[in-house]
Amino acid sequence: GAVVSQHPSWVICKSGTSVKIECRSLDFQATTMFWYRQFPKQSLMLMATSNEGSKATYEQGVEKDKFLINHASLTLSTLTVTSAHPEDSSFYICSATPGQGARALNSPLHFGNGTRLTVT
Amino acid sequence: GQNIDQPTEMTATEGAIVQINCTYQTSGFNGLFWYQQHAGEAPTFLSYNVLDGLEEKGRFSSFLSRSKGYSYLLLKELQMKDSASYLCAVRDFSGGYNKLIFGAGTRLAVHP
Numbered sequence: 001g002a003v004v005s006q007h008p009s010w011v012i013c014k015s016g017t018s019v020k021i022e023c024r025s026l027d028f029q030a031t032t033m034f035w036y037r038q039f040p041k042q043s044l045m046l047m048a049t050s051n052e053g054s055k056a057t058y059e060q061g062v063e064k065d066k067f068l069i070n071h072a073s074l075t076l077s078t079l080t081v082t083s084a085h086p087e088d089s090s091f092y093i094c095s096a097t098p099g100q101g102a103r104a105l106n107s108p109l110h111f112g113n114g115t116r117l118t119v120t
Numbered sequence: 121g122q123n124i125d126q127p128t129e130m131t132a133t134e135g136a137i138v139q140i141n142c143t144y145q146t147s148g149f150n151g152l153f154w155y156q157q158h159a160g161e162a163p164t165f166l167s168y169n170v171l172d173g174l175e176e177k178g179r180f181s182s183f184l185s186r187s188k189g190y191s192y193l194l195l196k197e198l199q200m201k202d203s204a205s206y207l208c209a210v211r212d213f214s215g216g217y218n219k220l221i222f223g224a225g226t227r228l229a230v231h232p
Contacts, residue, residue: 032217032218034219034220036222042224043222043223044163044222045222046219046220049217049219057217091160093162093163108153108168109153109165110165111162111163113162116160
Protein backbone atom coordinates (compact mmCIF):
# COMPACT_ATOMS: atom_id res chain seq x y z
CA GLY A 1 0.00 0.00 0.00
CA ALA A 2 0.88 3.65 -0.21
CA VAL A 3 3.47 4.64 2.38
CA VAL A 4 4.22 8.11 3.63
CA SER A 5 7.37 8.62 5.66
CA GLN A 6 7.81 11.59 7.96
CA HIS A 7 11.01 12.65 9.68
CA PRO A 8 11.86 13.33 12.44
CA SER A 9 9.37 11.58 14.70
CA TRP A 10 10.02 14.00 17.47
CA VAL A 11 12.15 17.07 18.00
CA ILE A 12 12.91 19.38 20.89
CA CYS A 13 14.23 22.81 20.05
CA LYS A 14 14.88 26.08 21.78
CA SER A 15 12.67 29.07 21.32
CA GLY A 16 13.76 31.19 18.36
CA THR A 17 15.29 28.37 16.34
CA SER A 18 13.91 26.80 13.17
CA VAL A 19 12.89 23.21 12.63
CA LYS A 20 12.49 21.37 9.33
CA ILE A 21 10.15 18.41 8.95
CA GLU A 22 10.32 16.16 5.90
CA CYS A 23 7.48 14.22 4.32
CA ARG A 24 8.19 11.62 1.67
CA SER A 25 5.92 9.41 -0.39
CA LEU A 26 7.91 6.19 -0.62
CA ASP A 27 6.13 4.18 -3.28
CA PHE A 28 4.06 6.70 -5.18
CA GLN A 29 4.24 10.18 -6.60
CA ALA A 30 2.23 12.95 -5.04
CA THR A 31 1.70 16.28 -6.75
CA THR A 32 -0.13 17.42 -3.67
CA MET A 33 0.66 16.87 -0.03
CA PHE A 34 -1.17 18.22 3.00
CA TRP A 35 0.20 19.45 6.30
CA TYR A 36 -1.90 19.18 9.44
CA ARG A 37 -1.36 20.24 13.03
CA GLN A 38 -2.97 18.63 16.04
CA PHE A 39 -3.00 19.98 19.59
CA PRO A 40 -3.68 17.60 22.50
CA LYS A 41 -7.22 16.20 22.53
CA GLN A 42 -8.13 18.19 19.45
CA SER A 43 -8.65 17.15 15.87
CA LEU A 44 -6.39 17.63 12.90
CA MET A 45 -6.36 21.15 11.55
CA LEU A 46 -5.31 21.62 7.95
CA MET A 47 -2.48 24.12 7.77
CA ALA A 48 -1.62 24.15 4.10
CA THR A 49 -1.67 22.28 0.84
CA SER A 50 1.75 21.69 -0.65
CA ASN A 51 1.85 21.75 -4.45
CA GLU A 52 4.78 20.32 -6.39
CA GLY A 53 6.50 22.99 -8.41
CA SER A 54 4.38 25.86 -7.15
CA LYS A 55 3.54 27.82 -4.03
CA ALA A 56 1.74 26.21 -1.16
CA THR A 57 -1.85 27.17 -0.38
CA TYR A 58 -2.30 28.17 3.24
CA GLU A 59 -5.48 27.95 5.28
CA GLN A 60 -6.89 31.03 6.87
CA GLY A 61 -5.01 32.02 10.01
CA VAL A 62 -1.82 30.13 9.17
CA GLU A 63 1.22 32.40 8.76
CA LYS A 64 2.99 31.49 5.56
CA ASP A 65 6.15 33.30 6.58
CA LYS A 66 6.35 31.28 9.76
CA PHE A 67 5.49 27.89 8.29
CA LEU A 68 7.55 27.58 5.14
CA ILE A 69 6.56 24.80 2.78
CA ASN A 70 8.64 23.52 -0.09
CA HIS A 71 7.52 20.77 -2.48
CA ALA A 72 10.56 20.38 -4.66
CA SER A 73 9.82 16.96 -6.10
CA LEU A 74 6.94 14.55 -6.58
CA THR A 75 7.98 12.59 -3.51
CA LEU A 76 9.15 15.20 -1.02
CA SER A 77 7.57 18.09 0.81
CA THR A 78 9.16 19.95 3.71
CA LEU A 79 7.66 22.13 6.43
CA THR A 80 9.96 24.53 8.23
CA VAL A 81 8.77 26.12 11.43
CA THR A 82 10.74 29.35 11.63
CA SER A 83 11.55 31.15 14.86
CA ALA A 84 9.68 28.54 16.85
CA HIS A 85 7.95 29.50 20.08
CA PRO A 86 6.45 27.32 22.83
CA GLU A 87 2.96 27.85 21.42
CA ASP A 88 4.14 26.10 18.24
CA SER A 89 4.61 22.90 20.22
CA SER A 90 2.25 20.43 18.59
CA PHE A 91 1.91 17.24 16.59
CA TYR A 92 2.54 17.93 12.89
CA ILE A 93 1.33 15.35 10.38
CA CYS A 94 1.74 15.24 6.63
CA SER A 95 -0.40 13.30 4.22
CA ALA A 96 -0.63 12.51 0.55
CA THR A 97 -2.84 10.72 -1.95
CA PRO A 98 -1.47 8.50 -4.70
CA GLY A 99 -2.20 9.44 -8.26
CA GLN A 100 -3.71 12.44 -9.89
CA GLY A 101 -7.09 13.48 -11.16
CA ALA A 102 -9.87 10.93 -10.83
CA ARG A 103 -7.64 8.34 -9.19
CA ALA A 104 -6.66 10.76 -6.46
CA LEU A 105 -10.29 11.68 -5.88
CA ASN A 106 -11.18 8.12 -5.00
CA SER A 107 -8.14 7.44 -2.86
CA PRO A 108 -7.88 8.04 0.86
CA LEU A 109 -5.23 10.24 2.36
CA HIS A 110 -2.25 8.34 3.68
CA PHE A 111 -0.59 9.86 6.70
CA GLY A 112 2.97 9.98 7.87
CA ASN A 113 3.61 8.97 11.46
CA GLY A 114 3.74 12.57 12.57
CA THR A 115 6.34 14.77 14.21
CA ARG A 116 5.96 15.82 17.81
CA LEU A 117 7.55 19.24 18.19
CA THR A 118 8.39 20.61 21.61
CA VAL A 119 9.73 24.14 21.84
CA THR A 120 11.36 25.03 25.14
CA GLY B 121 -17.11 27.23 4.78
CA GLN B 122 -17.26 23.78 6.28
CA ASN B 123 -18.81 22.46 9.45
CA ILE B 124 -18.48 18.90 10.74
CA ASP B 125 -20.15 17.70 13.93
CA GLN B 126 -19.70 14.46 15.82
CA PRO B 127 -20.13 13.51 19.47
CA THR B 128 -17.18 14.21 21.69
CA GLU B 129 -17.18 10.98 23.65
CA MET B 130 -18.90 7.61 23.68
CA THR B 131 -18.59 4.50 25.79
CA ALA B 132 -19.53 0.94 24.92
CA THR B 133 -19.12 -2.60 26.15
CA GLU B 134 -16.82 -5.21 24.68
CA GLY B 135 -18.70 -7.36 22.16
CA ALA B 136 -21.41 -4.76 21.60
CA ILE B 137 -22.22 -2.56 18.60
CA VAL B 138 -21.70 1.20 18.56
CA GLN B 139 -22.75 3.82 16.02
CA ILE B 140 -20.85 7.10 15.72
CA ASN B 141 -22.75 9.81 13.89
CA CYS B 142 -21.39 12.66 11.84
CA THR B 143 -23.20 15.58 10.26
CA TYR B 144 -21.57 17.97 7.88
CA GLN B 145 -22.09 21.10 5.86
CA THR B 146 -19.81 21.88 3.00
CA SER B 147 -20.02 23.77 -0.27
CA GLY B 148 -18.06 21.31 -2.39
CA PHE B 149 -18.69 17.81 -1.04
CA ASN B 150 -16.51 15.22 -2.70
CA GLY B 151 -16.53 12.22 -0.37
CA LEU B 152 -16.54 11.34 3.32
CA PHE B 153 -13.88 9.40 5.18
CA TRP B 154 -13.61 7.78 8.57
CA TYR B 155 -10.27 7.44 10.31
CA GLN B 156 -9.20 5.82 13.56
CA GLN B 157 -6.57 7.48 15.70
CA HIS B 158 -4.93 6.11 18.81
CA ALA B 159 -3.38 8.60 21.19
CA GLY B 160 -0.03 9.89 19.97
CA GLU B 161 -0.30 8.17 16.61
CA ALA B 162 -1.23 9.20 13.10
CA PRO B 163 -4.75 8.45 11.82
CA THR B 164 -5.38 5.24 9.94
CA PHE B 165 -7.94 4.95 7.16
CA LEU B 166 -11.12 3.00 7.91
CA SER B 167 -13.69 3.72 5.21
CA TYR B 168 -14.75 5.97 2.38
CA ASN B 169 -18.19 6.93 1.04
CA VAL B 170 -18.88 9.10 -1.95
CA LEU B 171 -22.30 7.72 -2.94
CA ASP B 172 -25.32 7.23 -0.71
CA GLY B 173 -25.57 3.92 1.06
CA LEU B 174 -23.68 1.52 3.23
CA GLU B 175 -20.10 0.41 2.79
CA GLU B 176 -19.14 -2.67 4.78
CA LYS B 177 -15.61 -3.65 5.66
CA GLY B 178 -15.32 -6.44 8.17
CA ARG B 179 -16.41 -5.26 11.59
CA PHE B 180 -16.68 -1.68 10.38
CA SER B 181 -19.42 -0.21 8.21
CA SER B 182 -20.05 3.35 7.12
CA PHE B 183 -23.21 4.95 5.82
CA LEU B 184 -23.72 8.15 3.88
CA SER B 185 -26.76 10.27 3.03
CA ARG B 186 -25.67 13.23 0.96
CA SER B 187 -29.10 14.86 0.96
CA LYS B 188 -29.10 14.90 4.75
CA GLY B 189 -25.42 15.69 5.16
CA TYR B 190 -25.16 12.69 7.43
CA SER B 191 -22.89 9.73 7.93
CA TYR B 192 -22.33 7.12 10.57
CA LEU B 193 -19.63 4.62 11.40
CA LEU B 194 -20.84 1.31 12.80
CA LEU B 195 -18.47 -0.84 14.80
CA LYS B 196 -19.55 -4.41 15.54
CA GLU B 197 -18.20 -6.99 17.97
CA LEU B 198 -16.31 -4.32 19.83
CA GLN B 199 -12.88 -5.16 21.14
CA MET B 200 -10.82 -3.38 23.76
CA LYS B 201 -8.35 -2.32 21.07
CA ASP B 202 -11.14 -0.34 19.40
CA SER B 203 -10.78 2.26 22.16
CA ALA B 204 -9.56 5.24 20.14
CA SER B 205 -10.67 8.48 18.55
CA TYR B 206 -12.76 8.20 15.40
CA LEU B 207 -12.47 11.08 12.99
CA CYS B 208 -15.07 11.98 10.41
CA ALA B 209 -13.51 13.86 7.50
CA VAL B 210 -15.07 15.48 4.48
CA ARG B 211 -13.31 15.97 1.19
CA ASP B 212 -14.13 19.42 0.01
CA PHE B 213 -13.51 20.68 -3.47
CA SER B 214 -13.37 24.41 -3.33
CA GLY B 215 -10.91 26.93 -4.58
CA GLY B 216 -9.94 24.58 -7.37
CA TYR B 217 -8.47 21.72 -5.36
CA ASN B 218 -9.49 18.98 -2.98
CA LYS B 219 -8.74 19.11 0.71
CA LEU B 220 -9.75 16.90 3.61
CA ILE B 221 -11.37 18.64 6.56
CA PHE B 222 -11.65 16.78 9.85
CA GLY B 223 -14.27 16.87 12.54
CA ALA B 224 -13.21 17.14 16.17
CA GLY B 225 -13.29 13.38 16.58
CA THR B 226 -15.22 11.03 18.86
CA ARG B 227 -13.30 9.39 21.69
CA LEU B 228 -14.63 5.88 22.12
CA ALA B 229 -13.94 3.96 25.32
CA VAL B 230 -14.64 0.22 25.24
CA HIS B 231 -15.14 -1.40 28.64
CA PRO B 232 -15.03 -5.11 29.54
